[in-house]
Amino acid sequence: SHTQVHNTEHRDDILCLAVHPQGHTVATGEVGKKPIIVLWDANTGVTLRVIKFHKRGVNHLAFSGSGEMLVSVGMDDDRMVAVHSVITGAVLGTGKAGRGISVYTLSVGADLHFTTGAKNFLKFWDLPGPKGVASELSSKKGLHGKNEGSKTVVSSCYLGDDAVTGMADGAIVLWKGRNSAKRITAHKGAVTCMTCVSDFADKRSGGGDESVFMVLSGGGDGKVFQWNNQLKQLREINLAECTPKSIDPKIQSIACMRNKLIVGTKACEIYD
DSSP, X not given: OOOOOOOXXXXXXXXXXXXXXXXXXXXXXXXXXXXXEEEEETTTOOEEEXXXXXXXXXXXXXXXXXXXXXXXEEOSTTOEEEEEETTTOOEEEEEEOOTTOOOOEEEEETTTEEEEEETTEEEEEEOOOSSSOOEEOOEEEOBOOTTOSOOOEEEEEEETXXXXXXXXXXXXXXXXXXXXXXXXXXXXXXXXXXXXXXXXXXXXXXXXXXXXOEEEEEETTSEEEEEOTTOOEEEEEEGGGSSSOOSSOOEEEEEEETXXXXXXXXXXXXXX
């Protein structure tokens, strides 16, 4: 309809944005001495709730699988992590990512777990559940195998119950619990973004109505790869070979819904 809807609750730069799994609600976080998280209606732009918890800024947000919980990461010295009730705004759990750590990625697996990754740092957290009083979140550091490559986590997603991380050296790692189970060489350069696709099945291969979990990864090499749940490569898209030609095909973001892939590049281009 060539119209726009605005939410004007924020008073400073918005650093992060997450969309509810059902698409009807958006959460945004800002920078500032006492930053706010705003939950607002995606259809009308109307503010639903304002959450005040963090200091200096909120730079990561992610909804749980059901959409009942919202995970946030702050920019204070300890990089505080908090889980909020979407319905009430109450804090359900808190923890510390680590003093001085720059968190590069946050991803949530269903309503059970979430992951934070940074330079030489990976931590797995347990979600507290959508009801109850605030408590300290349970967390464990990720355990890499011997003689593995880079331990810097740039991107992440969940493949069903298992976390998958994209590393600075171009590798993709599949995790079982807190232990690395499989590591493959994927991209030339950092794996800058990842997403999991679970809402379609390949009916040509007899997939039927079952959900097929797949991972999409994008890298600084300008390529997008599709992987099955065993990290076997299924498909490749090279933006350097696409028409019209990208000014800078380094992949910055990817999203997929109903078999349609959207790719954002370093040059601020969007490919459909």
